[in-house]
Amino acid sequence: MKEFTVILYAGGNNRLSTDLSLPKSLLPVGNRPLIWYNLQLIQSHPALASSVLLILTSSQSRQVLDDYLSTLNITYELIVYRQHHESTSDDQQQAQDELGTLDILRSCYSRIRTESICLFTCDLYGKVNLTPLINMFRVRDASLCMLLLKTTTSSTTGKESLVQPGQKIKYTAEPEFYTVDQSTNSVTSIRLKADLDEYFPLKQNILAKYPRTIIRTDLVDAHLYLIKKSCLDIAICSKYSSFRKEFLPKMIRQMATGQSLEVLISTTANKKMMIRQTTTDLDDLTDLSRLLEQYDCDNKQIRGGCYYSIDETQVFRVKNVLSYLEANRQASSQILSFTNEDITFKDRLEQIQISPDCVVGDGHEIGKRTTIKRTIIGKNCRIEDKCKIINCVLLDNVYVKEGVILQNSILCSRSTIGSKSEILNSIICSNQQVEGNRKLNGETVSPASHESVVYMVYDDEQ
Amino acid sequence: MVKPTNINADHLAEERLTCVLVLDTFNIYTNEIVSHTSLPLCLWPVDGRPLLDYTIHTLVRSGVQEIILLTRSHSYEIHSYITNSEWSRTYPKLIKFVSCKEARSLGDCLKDLEQEHLINDKNHDFLLLHGNGTLLTNEKLDNLFTIHKENVKKDKNCIMTLVYRQLDSNYIEHPSYTDDQYSYIMRDANTHRLYDYSKEYSDIYEIPLDLLEKPNVAIETLYCSLDCHLAVCSPDVLHIFKDNFDFFTMHDFVKGVLRDEVANQTIYSYLYEKGYFLPVHNLRLYMKATFDILRRWLYPLVPETIGAKHSQTPSIVANPSSPPLKLNDSYLSIYNQWYRITYDRHNIYKQGDIQLDRLSNIQQDVFIGYKSQILSGVCLRSSVIGQNCTIGKNTKIENSIIWNHVQIGENCLIKNSIICDNVLIRNNVQIDQQCILCKNVIIGTNVHLNERMTIIASNSVTSASVVDEIEIDDDIPMPSKNVKRSSSKQRSSSTRLSEKSFSEKSVSSSMEETVTSNSDLVGADGLGRELIFASTYDDQTKAFELTDDDDDDDDEDDDNDKNELNAFNAWGYRIKPIENKDILHDDDGDAIKSKQYCQSMSKRTTDQSIDSQTGDETSENDDDNKDSSSDDNSSDEGNEINEFQQEIIRTLERAYIQKLNIENIIVELNMLKPTYAVSPTEFDQSIVHAVFLLPLERKIANPEKTTYWNTLKLTLDQISQFIIKNYMKITNESEQVLLLNELDLICLKYIQPIGERILNILNYLYENDVISEQWILLWYKNKQEKIKTNQLEVKPEEKVYYDKLQQFVEWLQNAESEDDDDED
Numbered sequence A: 001m002k003e004f005t006v007i008l009y010a011g012g013n014n015r016l017s018t019d020l021s022l023p024k025s026l027l028p029v030g031n032r033p034l035i036w037y038n039l040q041l042i043q044s045h046p047a048l049a050s051s052v053l054l055i056l057t058s059s060q061s062r063q064v065l066d067d068y069l070s071t072l073n074i075t076y077e078l079i080v081y082r083q084h085h086e087s088t089s090d091d092q093q094q095a096q097d098e099l100g101t102l103d104i105l106r107s108c109y110s111r112i113r114t115e116s117i118c119l120f121t122c123d124l125y126g127k128v129n130l131t132p133l134i135n136m137f138r139v140r141d142a143s144l145c146m147l148l149l150k151t152t153t154s155s156t157t158g159k160e161s162l163v164q165p166g167q168k169i170k171y172t173a174e175p176e177f178y179t180v181d182q183s184t185n186s187v188t189s190i191r192l193k194a195d196l197d198e199y200f201p202l203k204q205n206i207l208a209k210y211p212r213t214i215i216r217t218d219l220v221d222a223h224l225y226l227i228k229k230s231c232l233d234i235a236i237c238s239k240y241s242s243f244r245k246e247f248l249p250k251m252i253r254q255m256a257t258g259q260s261l262e263v264l265i266s267t268t269a270n271k272k273m274m275i276r277q278t279t280t281d282l283d284d285l286t287d288l289s290r291l292l293e294q295y296d297c298d299n300k301q302i303r304g305g306c307y308y309s310i311d312e313t314q315v316f317r318v319k320n321v322l323s324y325l326e327a328n329r330q331a332s333s334q335i336l337s338f339t340n341e342d343i344t345f346k347d348r349l350e351q352i353q354i355s356p357d358c359v360v361g362d363g364h365e366i367g368k369r370t371t372i373k374r375t376i377i378g379k380n381c382r383i384e385d386k387c388k389i390i391n392c393v394l395l396d397n398v399y400v401k402e403g404v405i406l407q408n409s410i411l412c413s414r415s416t417i418g419s420k421s422e423i424l425n426s427i428i429c430s431n432q433q434v435e436g437n438r439k440l441n442g443e444t445v446s447p448a449s450h451e452s453v454v455y456m457v458y459d460d461e462q
Numbered sequence B: 001m002v003k004p005t006n007i008n009a010d011h012l013a014e015e016r017l018t019c020v021l022v023l024d025t026f027n028i029y030t031n032e033i034v035s036h037t038s039l040p041l042c043l044w045p046v047d048g049r050p051l052l053d054y055t056i057h058t059l060v061r062s063g064v065q066e067i068i069l070l071t072r073s074h075s076y077e078i079h080s081y082i083t084n085s086e087w088s089r090t091y092p093k094l095i096k097f098v099s100c101k102e103a104r105s106l107g108d109c110l111k112d113l114e115q116e117h118l119i120n121d122k123n124h125d126f127l128l129l130h131g132n133g134t135l136l137t138n139e140k141l142d143n144l145f146t147i148h149k150e151n152v153k154k155d156k157n158c159i160m161t162l163v164y165r166q167l168d169s170n171y172i173e174h175p176s177y178t179d180d181q182y183s184y185i186m187r188d189a190n191t192h193r194l195y196d197y198s199k200e201y202s203d204i205y206e207i208p209l210d211l212l213e214k215p216n217v218a219i220e221t222l223y224c225s226l227d228c229h230l231a232v233c234s235p236d237v238l239h240i241f242k243d244n245f246d247f248f249t250m251h252d253f254v255k256g257v258l259r260d261e262v263a264n265q266t267i268y269s270y271l272y273e274k275g276y277f278l279p280v281h282n283l284r285l286y287m288k289a290t291f292d293i294l295r296r297w298l299y300p301l302v303p304e305t306i307g308a309k310h311s312q313t314p315s316i317v318a319n320p321s322s323p324p325l326k327l328n329d330s331y332l333s334i335y336n337q338w339y340r341i342t343y344d345r346h347n348i349y350k351q352g353d354i355q356l357d358r359l360s361n362i363q364q365d366v367f368i369g370y371k372s373q374i375l376s377g378v379c380l381r382s383s384v385i386g387q388n389c390t391i392g393k394n395t396k397i398e399n400s401i402i403w404n405h406v407q408i409g410e411n412c413l414i415k416n417s418i419i420c421d422n423v424l425i426r427n428n429v430q431i432d433q434q435c436i437l438c439k440n441v442i443i444g445t446n447v448h449l450n451e452r453m454t455i456i457a458s459n460s461v462t463s464a465s466v467v468d469e470i471e472i473d474d475d476i477p478m479p480s481k482n483v484k485r486s487s488s489k490q491r492s493s494s495t496r497l498s499e500k501s502f503s504e505k506s507v508s509s510s511m512e513e514t515v516t517s518n519s520d521l522v523g524a525d526g527l528g529r530e531l532i533f534a535s536t537y538d539d540q541t542k543a544f545e546l547t548d549d550d551d552d553d554d555d556e557d558d559d560n561d562k563n564e565l566n567a568f569n570a571w572g573y574r575i576k577p578i579e580n581k582d583i584l585h586d587d588d589g590d591a592i593k594s595k596q597y598c599q600s601m602s603k604r605t606t607d608q609s610i611d612s613q614t615g616d617e618t619s620e621n622d623d624d625n626k627d628s629s630s631d632d633n634s635s636d637e638g639n640e641i642n643e644f645q646q647e648i649i650r651t652l653e654r655a656y657i658q659k660l661n662i663e664n665i666i667v668e669l670n671m672l673k674p675t676y677a678v679s680p681t682e683f684d685q686s687i688v689h690a691v692f693l694l695p696l697e698r699k700i701a702n703p704e705k706t707t708y709w710n711t712l713k714l715t716l717d718q719i720s721q722f723i724i725k726n727y728m729k730i731t732n733e734s735e736q737v738l739l740l741n742e743l744d745l746i747c748l749k750y751i752q753p754i755g756e757r758i759l760n761i762l763n764y765l766y767e768n769d770v771i772s773e774q775w776i777l778l779w780y781k782n783k784q785e786k787i788k789t790n791q792l793e794v795k796p797e798e799k800v801y802y803d804k805l806q807q808f809v810e811w812l813q814n815a816e817s818e819d820d821d822d823e824d
Helices: A034-044 A062-069 A101-111 A131-139 A204-209 A229-237 A243-256 A268-273 A285-291 A321-339 B009-014 B028-035 B051-061 B075-084 B086-090 B106-116 B142-154 B236-243 B250-259 B283-294 B303-309 B314-318 B330-336 B463-475 B480-499 B507-512 B541-561 B593-611 B616-634 B637-658 B662-676 B680-697 B708-727 B733-749 B755-767 B773-788 B796-823
Strands: A004-009 A052-057 A077-080 A116-121 A144-150 A176-181 A186-192 A199-203 A212-216 A219-228 A306-311 A352-354 A370-373 A388-390 A405-407 A422-424 A439-441 B018-022 B066-071 B095-099 B126-129 B135-137 B158-165 B184-188 B194-198 B204-208 B219-223 B226-233 B266-272 B277-279 B341-344 B348-351 B366-368 B379-381 B383-385 B396-398 B413-415 B454-456
Touching: A004 A034, A004 A101, A034 A062, A034 A321, A052 A062, A052 A101, A062 A077, A077 A101, A101 A229, A101 A243, A116 A229, A131 A144, A131 A219, A131 A306, A144 A243, A176 A219, A186 A204, A186 A243, A186 A306, A199 A204, A204 A243, A204 B204, A204 B219, A219 A229, A229 A243, A243 A306, B018 B051, B018 B106, B051 B135, B051 B283, B051 B303, B066 B075, B066 B106, B075 B086, B075 B095, B095 B106, B106 B236, B106 B250, B135 B226, B135 B283, B142 B158, B142 B226, B142 B266, B158 B236, B158 B250, B184 B204, B184 B266, B194 B204, B194 B250, B194 B266, B226 B236, B226 B277, B236 B250, B250 B266, B277 B283, B303 B341, B303 B348, B366 B379, B379 B383, B383 B396, B637 B662, B637 B680, B637 B708, B662 B708, B680 B708, B680 B733, B708 B755, B733 B755, B733 B773, B733 B796, B755 B773, B755 B796, B773 B796
Parallel strands: A004 A052, A004 A116, A052 A077, A144 A306, A352 A370, A370 A388, A388 A405, A405 A422, A422 A439, B018 B066, B018 B126, B066 B095, B158 B266, B348 B366, B366 B383, B379 B396, B396 B413
Antiparallel strands: A116 A219, A144 A219, A176 A186, A176 A212, A199 B204, A212 B219, B126 B226, B135 B277, B158 B226, B184 B194, B184 B219, B341 B348
16 A cells, blocks of 8 residues: 555646746746656655655646656646636635635545645755655654745855846745744644734643744745645645645644644534545445545544654745746756756857856757857757857747847747847747847836736745 | 862853852742741751752852852851851852841842942852752753853843753643743744743733844744743843842843843843753742652762761861851751761662661652661651651651651651651651641641641740650650750750840740640640631631731731732742633642643633634634733723623624534623623623624624614524523513513614614514513513603604504514414
8 A cells, every 4th residue: 555645736827928838837947847856856755756646737738738747757647626616606705716725635635545645736846855754754643744945035056146037026925934843843833924913922822832932934835745634634624725824724723732623624514524535545436435434533643743844955936037047047956966867068069158057958059159158948949149148048949039148037938039139137928029139127028918917926826 | 278170260260150049939928837947948958958058069069169148037047057067168268148137029139239249340240049049950050151151242231141941841740840930931042032021821922023023033932941040140130130129029120121122131041951950949849859859860969979078077066166156056956967878779868877677668769867766667758757757657658858856656647748847746647748747746646637738836835745745755665865855956946036036936926925726637635736828818817816926027028029929839839810710729729730720721722712613813802802801800890791792792793704503602602601790680681782783883794785684684593593592581581571671772772773673673583482472562561551651751763663663563463363363
């Protein structure tokens, strides 16, 4: 019997390119889709590598994702979650696309057949050492283990200051307060700043249980959880739709005060209805239905507590332009560490200067007297003579004409830059053309109709 | 002169390490008990040496070169002990005395210290050991100076570093924790700077968000850590105490400094994570300290080595040349005789010559003092037996501390108690948990003492007690010289008392005093009565005459810092119940009290869990409201009912929004009743008001569209009708009439939305069997009569209401007659 079921959430649209056919999980980082890094991460730990892999995706991106994944040598199961709430009940003020994680999980819940579940989203980027987390999960018999990341205020690697390309978008992370007991690594409370007024309250009964706690403000959730099935059962039966923002803080609170989690289940009716799948590997549906039996929450299984592990390495979530650029910068070393492949550009070309930290995709066509530094170039790109490209990300099929200077910019697929343009700190959306001799600095070139929405903050899936 | 060594040379060259010990707990209950024993708490014996010895040992080990003892009461004893002890011979300049007879608090003591100008140098940091000044530890404390220095280096404003020891298990279960150590500390995780400090119990502690969001600040909470009562202070601390006369305790000081943003002074903390620490400042900790020493938890400070330190010149004790004070204090003289302590396995210590019967059963962790007699069949376990004691046959002693010259008869059972000097316990006596028998008490035959009694004897030794002692000789065979010795000691003690002018017991009162012995308590052949504290019990008046004379000094103290220290009794239990708690702590509670406390907490949390089912925020708000409103208990009646009504409205609103279970709401409402102290009628009235005013006061559903009636109907449907049905039974006339009267009042008050709807409301209630027509008709009839007889005046604007009412009643009557017709 397998220990884990890995659920990889690969939904979420990217708004970088207006091309909606490319889901966020396939967004290229170092010419490999983001999901590739996550799959590598899963493969890096034997317990996860041997587990069932469920990939959740939306119906639009199902096909592309399937096409890509089938080229890889892995076994997976694609699950399409329903996009919208079935009932348009009046109390759901959420916009349709803001489907909570729990809503999505509900649709694939019947596929989970192991006692433990590893849940994560595909925007986690970096080589996380999962061993301590998984060990902690096993040793402590935890209900939930979560990975927390240190907020990297600036991950400057070079000397130049990091400027966010494109239109200035205020990106303010919502601060979260993690109260943790460092001696046992348990999380005793999670509070979002939005829920607090002026004071951070500490309950006496939690203090009595965890007398020495530290309130960390420098951590962010990596959206990587290891959960016990019994715990997820309750989450599924609760009325919350967001796992991280609604269910998790409440669950941790219940655990910290040593109370039953059953109260989180939404209605009494639901409580009675709560059924439990047995965790055998029976695939036969008839057998399965026979085994569905009334399930009363066993508190002992839930009592395990909630623990955290902090990853000190450079791990972050790709969720805004800056982190996307940063991810690209690290791509070559990441790939090297995962698969020992060196993908940096090694060819020596006449009269072309390409620094060794660049990645250039296949089918490239680079003109003479061009300088390229710290840049990722996608497939089938065409760069004409005398260009200067520094610290940029070029996606596939980009056409850069003669004498263009690009710096700290992102050029999406099929964009064209007219000759002798000078583009600094900008984002060119896909299929966009920049005329010759233009000078751009800190702008976003997007189709006129989408002007307001085109910025590159991904759906921050909860 | 031998200087203490084993400290790094730099320190020696630079400065002297000073430690200030404040040898008083300033707790009136403890002091009261202590005054009935022969010794101050800091000199109470553990394994034949006083507590203070262990502290001084630790300090000398840590390289402290100057110890300043601040004494309040019992200065004579402490002074004479120290001057005659090994300490003053080995280190003649080590110990200094500051007597603060007038001091009533720690603050007063430190003011006195300031005036002595013993600490002058600007950089002269010192260790302050308060709360009785007896800290037992096996750690060396010299590194605290270094830590404080580093704190000062980083932050010029740092004036104090408080020392704590982390408790490794749940504090409630931890034996080193007593209620009076309750504390909540908020500090920086990295720099250990203190940001908030509280000793008051609260359900929720709050941290300001702007503090959390400061860069480089990671807030750490320490809840109920063991307060070592130890602090490294800069000399400024003394000036602050001097300038702020309202700083009585360390708590006042810390709070005052943290709140005072002008001076910008800061306090740091240091948390020991290992090592043995026990600040002995109440009797429970005294007992624990004794047993811990026997169990050798303080290693390397163990009885035989500590004793050996005082062995060097035993002959000097006999030589009366050196001591400046007369050494006729028999109780202290015990400490000046030295006998070799032999250490056997199972932690059994034998001091010098003892008589141990072969058939006695000495189990483990036992100390037996010099010349004590243990007869056959005696069972000892975790106990200290002092010098010259006699334990009769088949007596069993567990977890008890028995001082010197105590005689215990046969077949006794003594558990968890302290028995002071010269106590006589006759045969078949049973003494349970946490009794203290103060000096000279006699417990009669077959007496059973209940838990937590403090028995004192009258101060004057009468001939009767001497006769008693002679009588006991018949029961227990004993060398006659022992008897002489003990009686002579008593006499000497009484003379000492009359000599001492500053003694707490005034001469005149001890002369006048007659022996009042409570024979019910200690038996016909016993001597002693229970010590009753003036401020805790109401029915103390007659007993108080006796304690009064001891209490002269302390009486004013009561008012000063009652809130702080005297909320705890001598055993460290909280005396008053914690505010805002439903659970009552009875005053004579016992060891299970802390468990109760546990339970009450868990109870509360389950209460909260009902709330937290859905709206987390609302439940917290409600908690706040409850707290704040229950604080105002003293406010006048009308407000109270009003508040209560508001509380019910809030409860119903929450219940409505969260769709709570009816049973739960009723339980919740019932629980509100005692909180607000409302009469049953007021309660019912408030319920009715709440039900009908809820839709008016709170906009539950879309406020624009719906009318009052629609909202009311919604709430009635879901909860309210059940609530009314529960409290106002349809069969009960008075309840129904009350409901109608209240409804009438509400309608008249709010004609506009409510009164005009009376038809719908009554109809609804009638239809749903909330009100029976019988009562409506009766009530209406009465009302009409009142109107007719002009007892009630109908105002023009109220007419619409009365019309509607009439309309309904008419319809009701018709319907009734129709029913009748049908039946016919």
